[in-house]
Amino acid sequence: xxxxxxxxxxxxxxxxxxxxxxxxxxxxxxxxxxxxxxxxxxxxxxxxxxxxxxxxxxxxxxxxxxxxxxxxxxxxxxxxxxxxxxxxxxxxxxxxx
Numbered sequence: 001x002x003x004x005x006x007x008x009x010x011x012x013x014x015x016x017x018x019x020x021x022x023x024x025x026x027x028x029x030x031x032x033x034x035x036x037x038x039x040x041x042x043x044x045x046x047x048x049x050x051x052x053x054x055x056x057x058x059x060x061x062x063x064x065x066x067x068x069x070x071x072x073x074x075x076x077x078x079x080x081x082x083x084x085x086x087x088x089x090x091x092x093x094x095x096x097x
Contacts, residue, residue: 012044012047013047017050017051020032021054024051024054024055024060030061031062031063031072032060032061033063033069033072034052034062034063034064035065035066052064058084058086059084059085
């Protein structure tokens with residue numbers, strides 16, 4: 001069994017969201033399980049939304065609740081190599097609309 005490496009990051013409000021976003025953009029994160037309480041106000045809500053947006057952009061498997069996390073870790077694909085298809089958005093840069 002392969003043991004995944006663990007990288008400690010700062011707390012979200014102290015820059016951890018940005019650290020994690022950078023790792024995602026460098027394709028060093030294959031899956032994100034991010035639990036949060038939707039009934040509590042999040043002081044860094046903008047950062048959390050940016051993190052979820054970058055996960056969608058880089059096609060990172062993401063769970064924000066226990067049910068989805070259970071599906072991910074119990075999937076037959078969980079222990080296989082998975083290379084996400086990442087759309088190249090560079091063609092949209094400097095495009096005149």
